[in-house]
Amino acid sequence: MSTDSLTIKLGPELLALFRRYEAHTQITPQFYIDELLAKTRPTLQAVVEALDEAAGNPEALAELFGRKMASLVQQQNDRVSA
Secondary structure, eight states: OOOSOOOOOOOHHHHHHHHHHHHHHOOOHHHHHHHHHHHHHHHHHHHHHHHHHHTTOHHHHHHHHHHHHHHHHHHHHHHHHO
């Protein structure tokens, strides 16, 4: 990717749902999606790192992903307890 932004096309039903949500909460779709991405970043990181290391081996991929997720969760728990 060569840009710092991403454009997401929302279908009419999802757009309407986001508009209703924003009317109730004053939380914009952009903020909602930014927060969602921040929360799911560890999973994306674990998947990408496991894919990098698995070299196409699906069994290794599953094991690596599990280990990486466990490590990331432990790191988050350590930060919270510190």
